[in-house]
Amino acid sequence: MFQLVYVSTAAWPMSNSDIDRILNLSRCNNGRLEITGVLVRMDQGFLQILEGPKDSVLSVFAKVQRDLRHIGLRVLVxxxxxxxxxxxxxxxxxxxxxxxxxxxxxxxxxQEAITTSLPTHKARGLAVLLHDYFRLNKRVAA
Structure with a gap:
């Protein structure tokens, strides 16, 4: 199993309907490619975790890198x-x-991950922190 965590900033203000379109397309494509993960939005910044077969994750991420809707893309993990x-x-x-x-x-x-260079150990911990947050607050399976 391969995991990739990245952050980026929206290139322009995005509406809720813009985000809904991104999520709907991602859910359709990711299910087909055996990819799971989460997208976190805060203000105009994003953090995304993609996990699944390495080739699939890297293929999806290559598309993300070409997407003009965001800037400042940085891989954390x-x-x-x-x-x-x-x-x-x-x-x-x-x-x-x-x-x-x-x-x-x-x-x-x-916010620190989006705006500064987060140390690798902290970035790895962020993925676990997100998992725990969702498990405790959104009733995601442990």
Whole structure:
């Protein structure tokens, strides 16, 4: 199993319907390619985790890299993993709210990942932090 975590910033303000279109297309394609993961939005920044067969993940990511809807794309983590963190979702989604107590720490570290260079050990921890957040707050399987 291969996992890739990246961050980017929207090239222009995106509406909720723009995000819905991205999610619908991702869920359709990812299911077919055996890819799971999550997309996190905060303000105009994004963090995405893709996991699945390495060739499939890298193929999808190559398309992401060519997508003009975002800028400042940076890979935080590329690694082989024993298990999926988001096995139940072709593409989960969360819009983080910095004022919500349950997501304040996650918002802070995700903001750091988007705006600065996050150390590798912290980036790897971010994927686990996201999994735990969803497991506790969104009832995702452990």
């Amino acid at each position: 590329q690694q082989e993993t024993a298990d999926r963190l988001f096995a139940d979702w072709a593409m989960g989604f969360e819009k983080l709210d910095p004022s919500a107590p349950q997501s304040a720490a996650l918002y802070e570290v995700t």
